[in-house]
Amino acid sequence: MCDTFVALSNSTKDGSIIFAKNSDREPDEPHIGVYIERKIHHEKTVKCTYIAIEQVPETFACLLFKPSWIWGAEMGVNEHGVVIGNEAVFTNKISKETSLIGMDYLRLALERSKNATEAVNVIIELLERYGQGGKCGYTKNLRYDNSYLIADFKEAYVLETAGKDWALKRVVDVYSISNSLTIRDDYDNSSLKQKLDFKSNFENKIFSKIAAGDFRRKKTLDELIKLKGNIDLETMIRISRIHTSSRNIINGSHKSICMHSWSLISSETTGSFVVKLLNGNIKVLATLSPRPCSSIYKPLNFKNNLLFKENEVESATSYWKKRKKLVSKLSKNSLLKKKFEIQRDELEKEILKMNWTHETISKIWKNEEELVDNFLNV
Secondary structure, eight states: OEEEEEEOTTTBSSSOEEEEEEEEEOTTSOEEEEEEOOEEOOSSEEEOSSOEEEOOSEEOOEEEEEETTOSSOSEEEETTSOEEEEEEEOBTTOOSSOOOOHHHHHHHHHHHOSSHHHHHHHHHHHHHHHOOOOOOSSSSOOOOEEEEEEEOSSOEEEEEEETTEEEEEEOSSEEEEBSBOOOOSOOSEESOSSOOOHHHHHBOHHHHHHHTHHHHHHHHHHHHHHTTTSBOHHHHHHHHTOOSOHHHHHHOOTTOSSOOOBTTBOOEEEEEEEEEEETTEEEEEEOOSSOGGGSOOEEEOSTTOOOEETTOHHHHHHHHHHHHHHHHHHHTOHHHHHHHHHHHHHHHHHHHHSOOOHHHHHHHHHHHHHHHHHHHTO
16 A cells, blocks of 8 residues: 655745655565666666566666565656656456566656656556566565556656556645545546546445545645645655544554554554755655654655665665664554653754755765664663
């Protein structure tokens, strides 16, 4: 389960485009951040999660946020300011075959695109050739189709898929996607030979209802519409931390944006990020930690990147597991969590006001590490 949302320049305080995503996965599945360098390729193929496809001559640098065991990513941004988040959607065309999975498509689009339109075209072209399919669950045999929210410095698109079919819609102000289809017959382009309601014709209504995608999508979209014209980074972080009720914090629920696992609820927000695009500058805030309500959004950009390299999966996983340990500790002690939240909020206020230099970014990361250590040692 996941939630992805965007506000275009006509809806933000400063004319920026701001994009956010919570990645909801199995609670013990490490969700890591890795830096992929720009590369020139001489090899003819690239091995994705399950299959190899043709490689391109050059791929672009990316900041990827991903399950540790998967080649692709749940969300990310490239050096050109193309940012993408994907959502599991449950359709009547889910394949039992193994091919590219949605997270592979996301990474392939980021590595091969200089703008949102190019990213859309990369996904569509490969989707029509390879289809989609394969186990996407960490321990569970979970299979699904995918929807994507794709943005750059100028615009954003929603691309929703069912098997090899797809529908595309241009975002005009704010938009949100979750674990259900959103496009009906209002698409701008599609693979369909006749005009159809994409959601009604392709959605598996039972699985989509269990996933509560429509419920969460309405929640995030209502928040964006309500604040249209005044949306900033703080807004997107606040939305990412929404619990629909205090009961959902304790018992877990598919209806919370900041999802907690418990008992029958096997999904949890394992990572979250927010990206701001303005005047050629790319600013990223990422938790690299589960449960946004118990995490700190740390600053990143391409000039001052502190993420692990792709071959440092073990170190990236250890980093996430350390914060997972803190989150678990805070969940059992409400007083300690309140103390943590006070110090976290102070640090994030500093982050939102600071100049993003190497010195200030490094200082924040050091302060966050100290804060995590202090609370783990209490």
